[in-house]
Amino acid sequence: MLVGLGLRFEGEEWGRVVRAAGVENEWFTEGQVERAAAALREEMLARERLECWLAAYERPERWRSGRIGIVMAGNLPLVGLADLAAVVAVGHTAVVKPSSKDRVLMEYAVRVLQEEGAAVEIVDELRPEGLIGVIATGGDAARDHFERVFAGIPALLRGSRQSVAVLDGTESDEALRGLAEDMFLYWGLGCRSVSRLFVPRGYGARELAERLGGVLPFGRSEMPQKFVECCRYARAMAAMEGAEWEDGGYFVLRRVPLEVAPRAPRIAEVWWSEYDLPQQLAEWLERHESKLQCAAGAVPPEFPRRVPLGRTQRPTWTDYADGIDTLHFLLNLH
DSSP states (O other), X not given: OHXXXXXXXXXXXXXXXXXXXXXXXXXXXXXXXXXXXXXXXXXXXXXXXXXXXXXXOOOOTTOOOOEEEEEOOOSSTTTTHHHHHHHHHHTOEEEEEOOGGGHHHHHHHHHHHHHTTOOEEEOXXXXXXXXXXXXXXXXXXXXXXXXXXXXXXXEEEEOXXXXXXXXXXXXXXXXXXXXXXXXXXXXXXXXXXXXXXXXXXXXOHHHHHHHHHTSOSSXXXXXXXXXXXXXXXXXXXXXXXXXXXXXOSSSEEEEOOTTOOOOOOOTTEEEEEEESSHHHHHHHHHHTGGGEEEEEESOOTTSTTEEOTTOTTSOOTTSOGGGOOHHHHHHTOO
């Protein structure tokens, strides 16, 4: 049934859904939605990918199916689909509370899965009664709310995280093209969007901004007006606050000291920090690991969620959010 879903991310009906999603949420341009669907189809919903993923798990003897609530984020197109697919793959019933920002796409995915025989429901409000488990995604304030609402129910609760990239000065144009996608595919709105760069001292921020500015991960005609306005605002604030910054054309590259903790910058803004020794970076990553979704590039090998440049926005099944194994959670509910 999940393979069948991947095959439905094309065709006339899908095209109508994509256009409707853009009306619902102006960040969801057709190009960005199609990129998200292609990543899902190629990295997750292909038969061999699914079989390889599921082969690593076995149902415990005491396993039983039940109703699993899913509260979805809506910052990216179809961002909640991995959780939904995991619940369906295990054999539970999924009770989905979609985000209002991604309702059109998610309703389409649910309808297709229902036609394929999956046990999936959509609700406007997720209540704890009758649930044996919950997966909920949102900001830190939302996470605190979920803890209160679903107290006493086994839950995977996800709060805010950021992603970073480490450069060592040897990056090719192709690698930087991949980094541009890591930064601004989906307009930089996701937890896997690289929002901070670590560069060796003397790397040259102006050259970096120019090189990244020359490899847009989207067409200029595709850029929503909101993003244009955010870029103008980021430039104005950087100048007004007296920051050290460079203009990447469609984004602002703003310097912050290495010791600054992870925090999401403004939309259309990426932070950069200089390091002297790899050990400094390893210590920073270890200290802030709980606030990081993934790290790309020349990352110390001991960091648990390392990915190559150009891959942060194309997670596979085992790139679990927050590093927590979703299938293990679902298989051990009883």
